[in-house]
Amino acid sequence: MVALGTGLALTGCAGGAPSALDPAGAGAARVANLWWLLFWISVAVFAEVMALLTWALVFRRKRRVRVRHGQPLRFVVVAGAGIPLVILVAVYAVGLRDLAALGDGPGPDAPTIEVTGHKWWWEVRVQGVDGATANELHIPVGEKVRVRLRTADVLHSFWVPQLMPKTDLIAGETRETWLHAERAGSYRGQCAEYCGTQHAHMAFLVVAEPRPDFDAWLARLGTPARPPQTDAQRRGQQAFLQGSCAGCHAIRGTGADGRIGPDLSDVGSRWSIGAGAVPNDGGHLGGWIANSQTVKPGNYMPPQQVGAGQLPDLIAYLQSLK
Amino acid sequence: MSTTAASTPGASREDLARLEERWAERPSLRSWFSTVDHKRIGRRYLVTAALFFVLAGLSALAMRTQLARPESRLLSPQEYNQLFTMHGTAMIFLFATPMLFGFGNFLVPLMIGSRDMAFPKLNAFGYWVFLFAGLFMWASLPFGAAPNGGWFAYVPLTEERNTPGLHMDVYTLGLLFLGIATTAASINFIVTSLKLRAPGMSLNRVPLFVWAIVATAFMVIFALPALNVDNAMLFLDRRFGTHFFDPEHGGNVLLWQHLFWIFGHPDVYIIVMPALGIVSAVLPAFTRRGVVGYALVVFAMASIAIISFGVWVHHMFATGLPPLSYGFFSAASTIITIPSGIQIFAWLATMLLGRLVLKVPLLFVIGFIVTFVLGGFTGAMFALTAFDQQVTDSYFVVAHFHYVLIGGALFPILAAVYYWLPKITGRMYHEKLGRWAFWLFFTGMHLTFFPMHLYGLFGMPRRVYTYPDEPGWGGWNLVSTAGSYLLAIGLLLVLIGVIHAVRRGRPAPPDPWGGDSLEWSTDSPPKPYNFPVLPQVHSLHPTWDDASRTSMTEGATDDRILARGRQTLVTSELDGRRERTVEMPEASLQPLLLALALLVFFTALLFAWYPVAVGAALVVASTIAVWLWPPRRPDQELGVSA
Numbered sequence: 009m010v011a012l013g014t015g016l017a018l019t020g021c022a023g024g025a026p027s028a029l030d031p032a033g034a035g036a037a038r039v040a041n042l043w044w045l046l047f048w049i050s051v052a053v054f055a056e057v058m059a060l061l062t063w064a065l066v067f068r069r070k071r072r073v074r075v076r077h078g079q080p081l082r083f084v085v086v087a088g089a090g091i092p093l094v095i096l097v098a099v100y101a102v103g104l105r106d107l108a109a110l111g112d113g114p115g116p117d118a119p120t121i122e123v124t125g126h127k128w129w130w131e132v133r134v135q136g137v138d139g140a141t142a143n144e145l146h147i148p149v150g151e152k153v154r155v156r157l158r159t160a161d162v163l164h165s166f167w168v169p170q171l172m173p174k175t176d177l178i179a180g181e182t183r184e185t186w187l188h189a190e191r192a193g194s195y196r197g198q199c200a201e202y203c204g205t206q207h208a209h210m211a212f213l214v215v216a217e218p219r220p221d222f223d224a225w226l227a228r229l230g231t232p233a234r235p236p237q238t239d240a241q242r243r244g245q246q247a248f249l250q251g252s253c254a255g256c257h258a259i260r261g262t263g264a265d266g267r268i269g270p271d272l273s274d275v276g277s278r279w280s281i282g283a284g285a286v287p288n289d290g291g292h293l294g295g296w297i298a299n300s301q302t303v304k305p306g307n308y309m310p311p312q313q314v315g316a317g318q319l320p321d322l323i324a325y326l327q328s329l330k
Numbered sequence: 331m332s333t334t335a336a337s338t339p340g341a342s343r344e345d346l347a348r349l350e351e352r353w354a355e356r357p358s359l360r361s362w363f364s365t366v367d368h369k370r371i372g373r374r375y376l377v378t379a380a381l382f383f384v385l386a387g388l389s390a391l392a393m394r395t396q397l398a399r400p401e402s403r404l405l406s407p408q409e410y411n412q413l414f415t416m417h418g419t420a421m422i423f424l425f426a427t428p429m430l431f432g433f434g435n436f437l438v439p440l441m442i443g444s445r446d447m448a449f450p451k452l453n454a455f456g457y458w459v460f461l462f463a464g465l466f467m468w469a470s471l472p473f474g475a476a477p478n479g480g481w482f483a484y485v486p487l488t489e490e491r492n493t494p495g496l497h498m499d500v501y502t503l504g505l506l507f508l509g510i511a512t513t514a515a516s517i518n519f520i521v522t523s524l525k526l527r528a529p530g531m532s533l534n535r536v537p538l539f540v541w542a543i544v545a546t547a548f549m550v551i552f553a554l555p556a557l558n559v560d561n562a563m564l565f566l567d568r569r570f571g572t573h574f575f576d577p578e579h580g581g582n583v584l585l586w587q588h589l590f591w592i593f594g595h596p597d598v599y600i601i602v603m604p605a606l607g608i609v610s611a612v613l614p615a616f617t618r619r620g621v622v623g624y625a626l627v628v629f630a631m632a633s634i635a636i637i638s639f640g641v642w643v644h645h646m647f648a649t650g651l652p653p654l655s656y657g658f659f660s661a662a663s664t665i666i667t668i669p670s671g672i673q674i675f676a677w678l679a680t681m682l683l684g685r686l687v688l689k690v691p692l693l694f695v696i697g698f699i700v701t702f703v704l705g706g707f708t709g710a711m712f713a714l715t716a717f718d719q720q721v722t723d724s725y726f727v728v729a730h731f732h733y734v735l736i737g738g739a740l741f742p743i744l745a746a747v748y749y750w751l752p753k754i755t756g757r758m759y760h761e762k763l764g765r766w767a768f769w770l771f772f773t774g775m776h777l778t779f780f781p782m783h784l785y786g787l788f789g790m791p792r793r794v795y796t797y798p799d800e801p802g803w804g805g806w807n808l809v810s811t812a813g814s815y816l817l818a819i820g821l822l823l824v825l826i827g828v829i830h831a832v833r834r835g836r837p838a839p840p841d842p843w844g845g846d847s848l849e850w851s852t853d854s855p856p857k858p859y860n861f862p863v864l865p866q867v868h869s870l871h872p873t874w875d876d877a878s879r880t881s882m883t884e885g886a887t888d889d890r891i892l893a894r895g896r897q898t899l900v901t902s903e904l905d906g907r908r909e910r911t912v913e914m915p916e917a918s919l920q921p922l923l924l925a926l927a928l929l930v931f932f933t934a935l936l937f938a939w940y941p942v943a944v945g946a947a948l949v950v951a952s953t954i955a956v957w958l959w960p961p962r963r964p965d966q967e968l969g970v971s972a
Contacts, residue, residue, distance in 0.1 A: 042717050103717065169724075170789075176650060202723075
């Protein structure tokens with residue numbers, strides 16, 4: 009019953025979570041299958057142990073029970089070492105097969121996405137494309153995509169539970185993993201290696217989409233940001249370029265080329281602000297610009313002295329960057 | 331129940347008076363600071379470790395309260411990160427091992443029929459160092475300067491440029507300081523167990539708990555240097571600009587992880603093994619028979635102690651090391667579950683053949699089996715690299731190691747508290763209160779940690795001070811938080827039970843359970859000299875066999891009473907053949923002085939008062955010189971017979 013309950017809870021009650029048991033790609037599917045094998049073996053062995061324990065508690069408690077002084081070594085060795093050994097060797101073999109499968113990456117022609125971990129956001133570039141975005145990467149459905157991982161500061165870990173197990177970002181080295189999604193959708197990922205104050209807000213989104221949409225994303229990534237259309241947006245752009253924003257942030261096709269914070273060329277279309285800290289809407293954007301420390305305490309963006317008149321323009325401009 | 335030990339006609343009245351004079355300490359402030367009695371030191375270890383446990387537990391409750399709901403703002407990230415680091419560091423270093431070493435300190439000499447540890451002054455020194463190192467680390471928390479890099483303190487996050495301030499200096503220096511105590515205690519356990527066993531206690535008659543403590547001590551000796559080197563290098567990197575872990579200058583960040591886990595994985599067994607020894611010690615009294623497969627269990631412990639040094643890379647399965655090394659370490663990590671399986675089934679067989687006496691200590695042993703087995707399953711899962719990469723650093727691993735450590739250490743520790751409370755305090759505990767404590771603790775524990783498996787699989791990473799509303803983690807987190815309060819109430823009842831026993835408990839007989847090992851053949855609490863007559867051991871269960879028992883009453887000769895000095899017996903390592911008597915040291919203030927000088931030394935290093943540190947180092951060196959200076963009196967005068 010407990011097992012059944014757990015099984016149901018595991019499959020049913022994830023409530024839209026980025027669950028490793030709801031895999032959407034080849035890597036995570038492998039591991040989900042491995043999990044269910046391990047789960048049912050554990051249920052069986054646990055039932056055995058509980059049966060023995062219950063037997064002892066039911067039948068060996070009465071006062072008139074005679075203590076037996078035998079040494080059933082064969083029972084201990086067979087039940088405690090022999091049977092477990094057989095199970096473990098089999099499971100180990102399955103585990104090796106799955107490890108090999110996870111190592112079976114994309115071919116040389118596959119797109120390569122370069123992800124750099126920063127405290128506390130993800131810089132995303134694509135090999136051969138001159139442009140950057142943050143906390144969001146796109147992949148074509150049904151294709152394996154190479155992901156090259158580096159860190160600009162401390163260790164982080166790249167984890168998209170529904171697509172692929174973790175790979176750590178190691179300072180001074182480059183690591184590689186791959187992503188594959190068999191159905192279109194948005195999959196939440198998050199940094200899994202503790203990386204300091206705002207480790208909790210270092211999420212990202214993997215958008216799996218049909219190949220033409222992916223190609224369109226690549227094209228957008230390589231072209232200048234959308235120029236301002238309205239007066240408000242134009243004033244906003246001016247404020248951006250003349251204020252302190254451009255010191256840290258870049259917007260393609262403008263003079264802003266700061267590399268300290270995320271590239272903002274497509275900030276208007278992103279799923280969140282602050283790597284999952286708050287939703288991306290005008291109110292939150294304004295709050296973030298004025299004082300991001302109240303939203304994501306400890307992050308590296310200082311509060312901005314923006315005039316009350318300038319803030320709506322700035323928001324209008326940034327929201328137009330799609 | 332046996333009451334043979336209370337009045338001992340084995341030693342004459344004059345002998346008893348002389349023993350009393352030689353061993354007893356007049357209660358005074360000075361003797362409180364200078365005592366070298368392993369029982370007083372053991373009690374202090376237990377009380378101090380319990381205090382640190384309460385602090386670490388309260389940290390956990392604060393975290394669970396924060397995580398009860400998504401987007402909670404109760405704690406700032408800076409506070410939360412210090413709390414989870416201190417929770418882990420304190421539970422591992424300041425609670426689990428010192429608590430178990432406290433039981434070891436109190437029990438090992440009693441179980442092997444000796445009058446004290448081999449090095450009583452070193453023993454006292456170890457306690458003071460542990461106390462001061464613990465206070466050193468906890469004192470940083472109210473100042474907001476507590477360690478905040480997680481209990482395994484991965485570089486480069488913990489380097490000066492990423493974590494300025496005292497935080498990680500408290501961590502490195504605190505653990506280096508504490509390591510002195512752990513090393514000293516381990517050496518002491520090894521020598522005591524090899525050289526001070528009662529005559530006749532050959533290796534195949536050594537209680538399983540003592541085996542466990544010795545195996546643990548050997549692991550400490552070999553594992554701790556790796557941690558010490560790691561911490562020393564990190565301190566040098568932070569304070570003096572060396573580049574051990576700085577890849578830009580030829581250093582390597584994975585070096586930290588390798589060294590840390592070369593210590594860290596054996597440390598899991600350093601924590602769990604003495605607790606498994608407790609289980610093997612408690613079971614005979616409540617199943618009315620010895621543990622099945624004594625030799626197998628000893629073999630299992632020895633093989634765990636060795637294999638545990640070959641599995642550390644499974645903590646690094648996501649770091650991208652070559653797959654071949656993953657294959658090897660995955661195999662080793664799989665194999666290490668086998669000796670644990672042997673022990674589990676040895677205990678089950680013991681219960682199936684014996685007659686169960688369902689008192690509170692046995693309840694906790696049963697709770698241990700249920701919980702530890704579940705932790706073992708997930709442990710075997712983590713040995714598989716592919717699965718590990720998916721769930722490591724998620725709440726699944728948090729669930730796993732709490733099942734292993736609460737199951738494998740805390741349940742046995744609580745069993746030990748109830749089992750040996752009569753021996754330690756001389757008072758019986760309240761059975762009904764103990765049952766309530768067990769059921770609340772057991773239920774609370776599983777309610778807290780079982781759901782963590784679920785939301786770990788659902789993608790929630792560990793060490794996040796808050797989490798968003800959308801992903802559907804909120805409900806299960808609320809369940810965990812509710813469970814943690816229940817767990818805390820259970821532990822509060824344990825504490826109330828202990829206080830009640832000490833204040834109001836009825837006096838305990840020498841052997842309330844009909845136990846099998848030697849501590850039950852002497853008074854509760856034992857006299858300062860432990861045994862009026864040192865036993866002659868004839869079996870693995872000396873308190874159950876007449877020959878061993880009568881050796882302490884009838885026809886005892888002077889050479890096992892040793893009333894002419896402050897003496898105990900030295901025997902041979904393998905067969906327990908008597909070799910000679912040895913004079914034991916008197917109470918001394920040197921251990922306290924040395925520990926204080928070390929405290930000044932480490933505090934001075936922390937605040938960069940280097941001249942003070944040099945001065946303290948000189949005091950340390952001269953105290954050690956005085957301590958080790960050979961005594962001037964000749965052997966005859968000391969009463970040492972060749």
